[in-house]
Amino acid sequence: MLFSIKELELRKIRFDETFQPGEIVFPGTTLKQSQPLRAEGAVELLPHTAGEVRVKGSLKGAMAAECDRCLAEVQFPIDTPIDLFYRPASDLEADETEEVEIDDGEAEIAFYEGKGIELEQLIAEQVLLLLPMQVVCDEACKGICSVCGGNRNQIECKCQIAPADDRWSALKDLAS
Numbered sequence: 619m620l621f622s623i624k625e626l627e628l629r630k631i632r633f634d635e636t637f638q639p640g641e642i643v644f645p646g647t648t649l650k651q652s653q654p655l656r657a658e659g660a661v662e663l664l665p666h667t668a669g670e671v672r673v674k675g676s677l678k679g680a681m682a683a684e685c686d687r688c689l690a691e692v693q694f695p696i697d698t699p700i701d702l703f704y705r706p707a708s709d710l711e712a713d714e715t716e717e718v719e720i721d722d723g724e725a726e727i728a729f730y731e732g733k734g735i736e737l738e739q740l741i742a743e744q745v746l747l748l749l750p751m752q753v754v755c756d757e758a759c760k761g762i763c764s765v766c767g768g769n770r771n772q773i774e775c776k777c778q779i780a781p782a783d784d785r786w787s788a789l790k791d792l793a794s
């Protein structure tokens with residue numbers, strides 16, 4: 619769904635959209651939706667600004683990602699308010715020689731190009747921001763054994779993964 623600037627010039631747009639798993643692409647991650655994502659709210663062009671747009675509403679659903687250590691699926695419920703400000707990307711170009719000033723006190727500012735703001739892209743970005751950089755099923759997750767490939771949360775293998783072993787074998791190689 620595209621919120622077109624042309625249309626926003628005429629009126630505020632209300633939205634209530636539900637996206638089934640697979641409808642939104644989350645590039646570069648193992649992330650997938652485990653439930654439909656529902657986005658609702660309103661978009662408006664702010665008066666007395668050079669094309670600044672505010673998107674306000676909420677996002678609900680659930681995502682799943684793989685544990686970085688053991689690859690088990692980890693669930694992330696999503697239930698978050700959205701309050702975003704967008705400026706035309708042409709602002710960025712005009713300011714290229716100077717730092718773009720973004721007030722720390724101000725809400726997040728994003729930029730839109732072309733005809734307007736794509737809801738699917740907005741959702742993908744917001745979801746990625748909500749998730750932790752490192753996904754673990756549990757802080758105590760022992761991960762997968764690099765020797766036998768077993769899930770060390772489920773089986774206690776007897777493999778030795780001490781880096782010192784390598785040094786010993788290197789010494790032995792030298793001695794022989």
Ligand SMILES: [Zn+2]
Nearest residue numbers: 685688755759
């Ligand atoms: Zn894990």
Ligand SMILES: [Zn+2]
Nearest residue numbers: 763766775777
């Ligand atoms: Zn092992």
